[in-house]
Amino acid sequence: xxxxIALLASILLTSTLSFSASFSINSxxxxxxxxxxxxxxxxxxxxxxxxxxxxxxxxxxQCGAGGLHADNSYMRRFDLDGDHGVTGSINIDxxxxxxxxxxxxxxxxxxxxxxYSIANADAFLFANLTNIGTLNTNVADVAAVVxxxxxxxxxxxxxxxxxxxxxxxxxxxxxxxxFYGSNATGQxxxxxxxxxxxxxTEPTDTAVIGFPDAQIVMVVNASNAALAPPTPVPSLxxxxxxxxxxxxxxxxxxxxx
Numbered sequence: 016x017x018x019x020i021a022l023l024a025s026i027l028l029t030s031t032l033s034f035s036a037s038f039s040i041n042s043x044x045x046x047x048x049x050x051x052x053x054x055x056x057x058x059x060x061x062x063x064x065x066x067x068x069x070x071x072x073x074x075x076x077q078c079g080a081g082g083l084h085a086d087n088s089y090m091r092r093f094d095l096d097g098d099h100g101v102t103g104s105i106n107i108d109x110x111x112x113x114x115x116x117x118x119x120x121x122x123x124x125x126x127x128x129x130x131y132s133i134a135n136a137d138a139f140l141f142a143n144l145t146n147i148g149t150l151n152t153n154v155a156d157v158a159a160v161v162x163x164x165x166x167x168x169x170x171x172x173x174x175x176x177x178x179x180x181x182x183x184x185x186x187x188x189x190x191x192x193x194f195y196g197s198n199a200t201g202q203x204x205x206x207x208x209x210x211x212x213x214x215x216t217e218p219t220d221t222a223v224i225g226f227p228d229a230q231i232v233m234v235v236n237a238s239n240a241a242l243a244p245p246t247p248v249p250s251l252x253x254x255x256x257x258x259x260x261x262x263x264x265x266x267x268x269x270x271x272x
């Protein structure tokens with residue numbers, strides 16, 4: 016307990032922003048509903064959430080000040096072969112990510128979704144990540160949704176883990192507020208956050224900084240990269256059928272006594 020208190024104190028004291036950035040939850044629930052309105056995974060989908068559809072109000076964490084966020088990275092690392100049985104290459108088609116609230120100055124704000132590969136045994140450090148896909152987009156003002164982001168990449172689950180990052184660039188000057196969507200129903204692997212303004216420079220389990228329930232809702236939608244298209248079956252035309260009958264008739268007369 017003393018170590019956790021010391022870590023939180025260090026995070027607050029070493030903040031480099033003039034806004035005195037610190038980790039916080041959303042204190043204004045904005046009338047959020049716990050019912051998701053945008054969850055529709057494709058046939059092949061992978062999640063670490065026990066409940067990948069519910070967004071709980073005032074449950075997520077961000078590094079910022081006054082509800083306006085600094086640079087934040089929200090991440091999950093998927094053990095594709097160990098947890099999901101993916102032992103070959105798959106194509107990532109899109110990612111569904113929960114949003115508790117997004118309030119941009121002007122009605123939208125920029126976000127980036129990155130896909131990375133990382134060797135199965137490598138430590139979870141930015142230096143060990145290889146980018147395999149990026150989407151730069153704008154998010155409209157929304158609340159309590161799971162939003163689909165079309166971001167693509169290919170990864171081999173036998174050799175690499177998949178890392179998905181939702182990055183929100185500093186919105187304090189522009190006046191942007193963003194809290195990712197989460198719940199506390201359980202997860203099979205941690206939610207990670209990185210925010211240099213709060214002295215967290217590498218992906219860190221949110222439980223380590225005192226927010227174990229801030230479990231980001233995330234679903235990866237994929238297809239099998241190794242699945243070959245079906246071999247076309249030749250059609251049998253009337254001419255082909257007639258030739259087959261004539262051939263069988265010829266050989267039948269020749270060899271029958």
